[in-house]
Amino acid sequence: MLHYSCDLCQRPIDPHVGLRHVVKISVFPAVEGEPDERCDGDDVGACDDHLENMHDLLERMEEQDLAAFLDDGTRSLRFDLCEGCRQRFLRNPLGAKPNKSFSFSQN
Numbered sequence: 001m002l003h004y005s006c007d008l009c010q011r012p013i014d015p016h017v018g019l020r021h022v023v024k025i026s027v028f029p030a031v032e033g034e035p036d037e038r039c040d041g042d043d044v045g046a047c048d049d050h051l052e053n054m055h056d057l058l059e060r061m062e063e064q065d066l067a068a069f070l071d072d073g074t075r076s077l078r079f080d081l082c083e084g085c086r087q088r089f090l091r092n093p094l095g096a097k098p099n100k101s102f103s104f105s106q107n
């Protein structure tokens, strides 16, 4: 039997007692504009050139460079939360500190 525990409070989540809630977070770079737009319409040649250049570039890259090149910061995160942590999470999804407690220490 699969055993789940809350990723926040580490408590086991018993499906008979409480619901298990899944949080999925996708982080990816927002691409402004439409870079592929020029590939539409009659100007197909420009699109082919672009793809060929990209292919050459990828071939010339070392493996670790390629990995860094392909890593655009996209991440998919998945968490299991118990009911209590689900409510806490929804109140403050990013874990930001409330403004009123924001202060510099006066040392």
Ligand SMILES: [Zn+2]
Pocket (backbone or CB within 6 Å): 006, 007, 008, 009, 010, 011, 081, 082, 083, 084, 085, 086
């Ligand atoms: Zn929890």
